[in-house]
Structures are given as structure tokens and as C-alpha cells.
Amino acid sequence: MRAVITRVSSASVSVNGKEVSSISKGFLVLLGVSAEDTEMEADKIADRICGLRVFEDENGKMNLSPEKAGAEILMVSQFTLYADCSSRRPSFTKAAPSELARPLYERCVEKCRQRGFKVECGIFGAEMMVSSVNDGPVTLLLDTAEL
Secondary structure, eight states: OEEEEEEEEEEEEEETTEEEEEESSEEEEEEEOBTTOOHHHHHHHHHHHHHOOOEEOTTSOEEEOHHHHTOEEEEEEOGGGGOBOSSSSOBOTTBOOHHHHHHHHHHHHHHHHHTTOOEEEOOTTSOOEEEEEEEEEEEEEEEGGGO
């Protein structure tokens, strides 16, 4: 699995001009699932997302976990994270098909909720408009193949 994680002061998702979810301070997570991923990767990436110490402490240092910072999570499925851009027209053959990706995406959401986080979501497979106010900016890339 791959995730692009942005620390935000707010973020939201709209579908057909209507806001479907939003968060205040926290993480906007764009989550991609590959055809090779299993529940193990979903558990691993959820654990890492929930434990990233990138929120500022009283000394202005990135030292606080999302839990200690009172962060929320907005998780959006993003199959394009597995694009092969070796040609000018990207190929998405490495991305998991919906029937595999959806349950792993939902597992990742649930694992974060089990850790006590408020987790909002986009609508899986929908055309979404994602808005965010980046904080820092702090943007991180996670890939379970490298964790």
C-alpha cells in the first residue's frame, strides 16, 4: 500500500458539489492499494499513520503523535498512486481492482478508528474534489514495501 499523508489544519471531500466529509487539524491521507496487498499491509500502514510524530510540541519541534495532538484523519482512496508513468499515458495495472482494494481500504480506516481516531472518508470509487489547507507544509510518503 502507498499513502501520501499531508498534515492539514482542515480538509474536506465533495462529490457532485456537495461536501461529504471534513476534518479540522489532522492528516489528509491519500491511500493506494496494489494488486499484491493483503490485510498485513493494511494493518502496517494504518499503524504507521497513527504513530507518525509530526505534530509540533510546546517547543515547536515535530515530536507529537496524532493522538497527542488531537488529530483527525480524512482518508481518500487513490488508485493513481500505483500509476506506471514510464510512458506519457500512465498505466494503472499495478493498482488493485475494486473488489480487492475496497476491503483493504476499509480495513485501514477501521484500524485507525480502533486506535481512537475520528476518521472521515471519501466515497470509494467516486469522482471527488478534495480540498485542504496544508500545515507546514508537511507531506510524507509511505510505502509498505519500504516499512
